Amino acid sequence: MARSRGFKQGVKTGTFQCGAKWMSLYLVRFLRHAGCWVMASWLSLLPTGPALGADVEAVRLWRAPDHTRVVFDVSEVTAFSTVSLENPERFVVDLTDSRLRADLASLPLEGTPIRQLRSGVREGVDLRLVFDLSQKVRTSVFILPPSDATGHRVVVDLFDEVTSSEPRPVLSVESLDERRDIVIAIDPGHGGEDPGASGPGGLREKTVVLQIARRLEAQLAKIPGFKPVLVRTGDYYVSLKNRRDRARNLEADLFVSIHADAFREKSAYGASVYALSMRGATSTTAQYLADTENAADLVGGVELSDMDPMLAGVLADLSMTGTLDTSLSLGALILEQIDGVAKLHKKKVEQAGFAVLKSPDVPSLLIETGFISNPGEADRLSTPAYQDKLARAIRRGIQSWFARQPPPGTLLAWQREQGGREVTIASGDTLSEIAERFGVSVASIKANNGLSRDVIYIGQTLVIPEG
Numbered sequence: 001m002a003r004s005r006g007f008k009q010g011v012k013t014g015t016f017q018c019g020a021k022w023m024s025l026y027l028v029r030f031l032r033h034a035g036c037w038v039m040a041s042w043l044s045l046l047p048t049g050p051a052l053g054a055d056v057e058a059v060r061l062w063r064a065p066d067h068t069r070v071v072f073d074v075s076e077v078t079a080f081s082t083v084s085l086e087n088p089e090r091f092v093v094d095l096t097d098s099r100l101r102a103d104l105a106s107l108p109l110e111g112t113p114i115r116q117l118r119s120g121v122r123e124g125v126d127l128r129l130v131f132d133l134s135q136k137v138r139t140s141v142f143i144l145p146p147s148d149a150t151g152h153r154v155v156v157d158l159f160d161e162v163t164s165s166e167p168r169p170v171l172s173v174e175s176l177d178e179r180r181d182i183v184i185a186i187d188p189g190h191g192g193e194d195p196g197a198s199g200p201g202g203l204r205e206k207t208v209v210l211q212i213a214r215r216l217e218a219q220l221a222k223i224p225g226f227k228p229v230l231v232r233t234g235d236y237y238v239s240l241k242n243r244r245d246r247a248r249n250l251e252a253d254l255f256v257s258i259h260a261d262a263f264r265e266k267s268a269y270g271a272s273v274y275a276l277s278m279r280g281a282t283s284t285t286a287q288y289l290a291d292t293e294n295a296a297d298l299v300g301g302v303e304l305s306d307m308d309p310m311l312a313g314v315l316a317d318l319s320m321t322g323t324l325d326t327s328l329s330l331g332a333l334i335l336e337q338i339d340g341v342a343k344l345h346k347k348k349v350e351q352a353g354f355a356v357l358k359s360p361d362v363p364s365l366l367i368e369t370g371f372i373s374n375p376g377e378a379d380r381l382s383t384p385a386y387q388d389k390l391a392r393a394i395r396r397g398i399q400s401w402f403a404r405q406p407p408p409g410t411l412l413a414w415q416r417e418q419g420g421r422e423v424t425i426a427s428g429d430t431l432s433e434i435a436e437r438f439g440v441s442v443a444s445i446k447a448n449n450g451l452s453r454d455v456i457y458i459g460q461t462l463v464i465p466e467g
């Protein structure tokens with residue numbers, strides 16, 4: 001097979017050891033970013049210890065909208081080298097002194113640019129992995145240190161070639177649309193390599209929260225004036241930083257991260273709502289959950305160089321204060337709505353240093369829908385009807401807050417300015433809930449709309465009188 005980029009052949013290699021290992025990997029990453037391919041390739045083959053050999057014990061594939069991630073579980077940290085080849089497109093990863101113990105044939109390749117993944121032995125001891133590709137890709141290969149659930153992993157990311165030249169700029173409020181939608185970024189926690197918490201019967205947090213998030217998206221999409229966007233749409237990992245960036249790029253009015261975590265005691269139960277803390281955590285549970293959530297990047301797979309910087313920097317930003325006030329009052333309304341659907345773990349919005357919530361300009365909340373570690377709650381959380389109820393409670397809280405304080409330039413703000421406030425009835429709405437949302441009586445809504453009974457129907461438009 002052809003070699004390129006001046007790879008040095010036949011260098012005796014071995015496993016990297018501790019500090020030297022990470023320093024070398026950092027240096028390799030840096031040099032690759034800097035375009036020093038020859039030096040980086042040589043460094044990644046530096047002998048730093050005795051050759052122990054590694055077994056590739058398992059392989060998994062996760063397809064995201066813009067890239068494909070293939071993860072190899074390895075028994076030891078191993079040196080690797082890579083090369084891209086054209087005509088036909090191939091990407092080759094050589095793992096030094098390694099053996100394949102996993103089945104490459106059963107990977108779900110459909111919808112990915114990988115036509116085939118095959119393996120071979122190079123120079124008698126190295127494992128060669130060849131990705132036969134149907135299109136050009138941008139590649140990134142890195143090693144992840146062990147987490148609670150996994151050992152060392154070699155991660156191969158294949159990024160799709162972007163066809164459109166520039167991402168479409170988000171239209172500013174002033175420029176075109178005077179009645180823009182309120183954008184809600186809905187973030188199903190975890191995904192891909194990071195399953196989140198586990199419940200009885202193999203129930204995974206990443207699965208449950210995606211289902212709840214989809215229901216919330218569907219409900220919000222039916223309400224004129226709201227535009228929900230899912231931050232994660234399938235089973236793949238998104239870094240905590242990218243989740244925040246997505247919300248900021250969307251110029252979201254709210255970022256809401258959906259979770260269903262576990263606790264040491266199986267008896268722990270109930271829903272709770274969290275905002276970022278400028279100081280310490282408001283409870284030990286909040287601290288515990290923040291620590292767990294912040295470790296997600298390590299489990300989900302983020303290169304060391306892309307790891308989230310420390311929390312402190314952003315918190316110094318004074319603009320955070322206003323955003324945080326909004327988060328807290330919005331969170332309180334959501335909590336009010338969840339009360340009655342689920343038991344509450346905490347009666348008020350708790351705070352801790354959740355990395356995913358630290359956007360300085362987007363109000364951000366993390367909703368703990370329940371403890372998946374509690375068998376009873378896990379049962380409910382996996383039930384479509386209960387997921388719908390939870391989504392409805394969250395939706396009502398969001399709707400209620402924005403109806404009272406619509407951001408300037410939005411359809412809701414415009415409706416308010418017109419004097420009358422119009423509501424289009426969505427699935428699950430009730431007259432009493434709408435009355436509460438706008439701070440008016442049921443009787444006044446009925447009188448204003450000529451209703452003789454309490455019956456309303458989906459799609460019906462009601463004009464809400466001024467309270």
Ligand SMILES: [Zn+2]
Nearest residue numbers: 189196259261
């Ligand atoms: Zn979680």
